[in-house]
Amino acid sequence: MRSYRADRRHFLAGSTALGSVLALAPVAAARPATPAYAPAPGVNRAPLAPQPFYALPVGAIRPAGWLRRQLEIQAAGMGGRIDETWPDLGPDSGWLGGKGESWERGPYFLDGLVPLAWMLDSAPLKAKAQKFIDWTLDNPAPNGMIGPRSNDDWWPRMVMLKVLTQYHELTGDKRVIPVMTNYFHHQLAEMSGRPLRDWGRSRWQDEVVSVIWLYNRTGDARLLELARLLKQQGYDWQGLFGPNYPYRAKTVKTEVGLDKTGAEGTANGLADHAQSLHGVNNAQALKASPVWAVVSGSAEDREAIHTQLAILDRYHGLPIGIYSADEHLAGRSPSQGVELCAIVEAMYSLELALAITGDGALGDRIERIAYNALQATFSDDMWAHQYDQQPNQIRCAHEKGPWTTNGPEANLFGLEPNFGCCTANFHQGWPKLIANLWMASAEGGLAATIYGPCEVATTVAGVPVKLREETGYPFREQIVIHVDPARPHRFPIALRVPGWAKGARIRVNGKAMAEGTPGQFARIEREWRAGDRIELAFTAPPQRVSTPEGSFVEQGPLVFALPIEEKWQKLRDRGLTADWAVLPESEWRYALAEGAAIERVERPIGPVPFSRRSPPVVLVTQGRRVANWAEQDNAAAPPPAKAEVVGPPERIVLMPYAAPKLRITSFPLAAKT
Numbered sequence: 001m002r003s004y005r006a007d008r009r010h011f012l013a014g015s016t017a018l019g020s021v022l023a024l025a026p027v028a029a030a031r032p033a034t035p036a037y038a039p040a041p042g043v044n045r046a047p048l049a050p051q052p053f054y055a056l057p058v059g060a061i062r063p064a065g066w067l068r069r070q071l072e073i074q075a076a077g078m079g080g081r082i083d084e085t086w087p088d089l090g091p092d093s094g095w096l097g098g099k100g101e102s103w104e105r106g107p108y109f110l111d112g113l114v115p116l117a118w119m120l121d122s123a124p125l126k127a128k129a130q131k132f133i134d135w136t137l138d139n140p141a142p143n144g145m146i147g148p149r150s151n152d153d154w155w156p157r158m159v160m161l162k163v164l165t166q167y168h169e170l171t172g173d174k175r176v177i178p179v180m181t182n183y184f185h186h187q188l189a190e191m192s193g194r195p196l197r198d199w200g201r202s203r204w205q206d207e208v209v210s211v212i213w214l215y216n217r218t219g220d221a222r223l224l225e226l227a228r229l230l231k232q233q234g235y236d237w238q239g240l241f242g243p244n245y246p247y248r249a250k251t252v253k254t255e256v257g258l259d260k261t262g263a264e265g266t267a268n269g270l271a272d273h274a275q276s277l278h279g280v281n282n283a284q285a286l287k288a289s290p291v292w293a294v295v296s297g298s299a300e301d302r303e304a305i306h307t308q309l310a311i312l313d314r315y316h317g318l319p320i321g322i323y324s325a326d327e328h329l330a331g332r333s334p335s336q337g338v339e340l341c342a343i344v345e346a347m348y349s350l351e352l353a354l355a356i357t358g359d360g361a362l363g364d365r366i367e368r369i370a371y372n373a374l375q376a377t378f379s380d381d382m383w384a385h386q387y388d389q390q391p392n393q394i395r396c397a398h399e400k401g402p403w404t405t406n407g408p409e410a411n412l413f414g415l416e417p418n419f420g421c422c423t424a425n426f427h428q429g430w431p432k433l434i435a436n437l438w439m440a441s442a443e444g445g446l447a448a449t450i451y452g453p454c455e456v457a458t459t460v461a462g463v464p465v466k467l468r469e470e471t472g473y474p475f476r477e478q479i480v481i482h483v484d485p486a487r488p489h490r491f492p493i494a495l496r497v498p499g500w501a502k503g504a505r506i507r508v509n510g511k512a513m514a515e516g517t518p519g520q521f522a523r524i525e526r527e528w529r530a531g532d533r534i535e536l537a538f539t540a541p542p543q544r545v546s547t548p549e550g551s552f553v554e555q556g557p558l559v560f561a562l563p564i565e566e567k568w569q570k571l572r573d574r575g576l577t578a579d580w581a582v583l584p585e586s587e588w589r590y591a592l593a594e595g596a597a598i599e600r601v602e603r604p605i606g607p608v609p610f611s612r613r614s615p616p617v618v619l620v621t622q623g624r625r626v627a628n629w630a631e632q633d634n635a636a637a638p639p640p641a642k643a644e645v646v647g648p649p650e651r652i653v654l655m656p657y658a659a660p661k662l663r664i665t666s667f668p669l670a671a672k673t
Contacts, residue, residue: 037464049297052358053439057169065453066609077382085575094148102148105424107159112427137175144186155200161210196233198270202281204234205288237285241308250331251404279325279342286349290356319552321368326388330404334666335635337388340422344429351436360496367557375610376658383577387418391665392636396582402633414579445492463489474557475616479536492525503539542598550639550666563660589629591643591670596622612659623652624670643668
């Protein structure tokens, strides 16, 4: 059993380790420092289409408050130290010139480690990242190819290119532009004889992001030629999501030939039909249409993401803002899972799409995923994670589950349950969210696109501007933004008003502004002076949402769940971490009592923001025990349409979804008696 004391010792040990990581590890050779104020990004270079928003350079936004604490937990756990205990990222990594793992895991790790290290200004974490980056930049092949010589797969290079773009924005390292240029020229020359395949064919849009980034800096016309070739050889995601969309139910192995493969990654698993059902591919494909719209200029391309999201919601949607995919699309049952890689990749895709479309509804979606699904799949100290999480998760054990194609270890907590891709890839989730809290607007101002405590240092029309956003959001409804330009300066600030808001109060220096319209951006243009203050309050009552798969409770961006008492059982030690089963020790079969009031109770935001031991907010309502709710495949069966309740109504306390690791999120509804 994993006791409270054991958990607390583990967490405090991680906190102590963070202090050691920040203070004692060796520092790499001197590199250009992050500027005090990040310059405002330029607009897209012609013939690329303009965007309403542009991401600020990585490093312009630093976390504060509970978000900084979350990053510190990540740095002290797997996010900052996984290379110390996992050989796939150890000193023999192929991305360090060794003979070890040489495919996607090194680039995946760096894709989150680079922004994490610089956001925390951690010299030791920067040094870890620098080793991989230096090897990549200093060892290209004569023909321009980068990365380990043991494989020539285009796919892992797509991830490393994202790493290099972030690193360049942070440091201005002069090696990056020529290395990327030479690599792209090499790829353009090679692709006619060595076209995209499997993962690269499904994820072509990720490379187009880096191609656009470089084109905006160099104007090299051959880059647009490469972008068109990537699109031509890549999978047609936009075409898939049409009136005849074929994947309308839980994937069955025999229907797509996955029963004929020994493991994911063999021939049938890499065929188009399996790739287009793959959850992570679909998450990365959310960016395909909007990213291509930057090249094509087509409004149809730009808006196609909404059709894609609507279809995924209709056939596979879960209450937490994302679809089921364990490992392939799996229908709407709340006992189906979703892979951690799909969560962080969906967040990144939506962050890009928000900038390209300017649609505030995508900000709502990002918050729904980030503030519910993301942290739900980690232990409090972020030293163990799941491959799959379930909204209705009644046990995490090494048993046959309701998975479409995953194995019996898919929802265990540990080092690399089921498959190690998420161990390397999860690191990007929190840092990239923070990097997109604010954006530059095409009209020469700034936009609050996602809400969370942070500090921003950038320039607007050449004037240095600092912003400080103080808030307990999403656990609180109030947000205060301090605006501090270096000198009085007139520019617009756009503030996203969430679509769920029933009330939106906006004040500037105590003076009420016009109330914002839910689902749109409220625009305030004025001469801003040091000490100006914007106050926001977005309100919405707790509400039950009824679906054919059960009812769930939400308030604002948060989904709430009934916690099940947990018994943590260590399965084996794994270096600095361990693998765990989590078994239930309390009843979980409850229905929500129809018509019962829901009371909101706020508590302090503790050192572990999403901990079940001290949740920052809970909802109190009534439930009744259900007699006809069974287990199925070692999981909760779908909630019964007609609940047979027993006993009197009971007081139940619902926590933010990410806090409990065993939980019920979708309930049957108990009719009034």
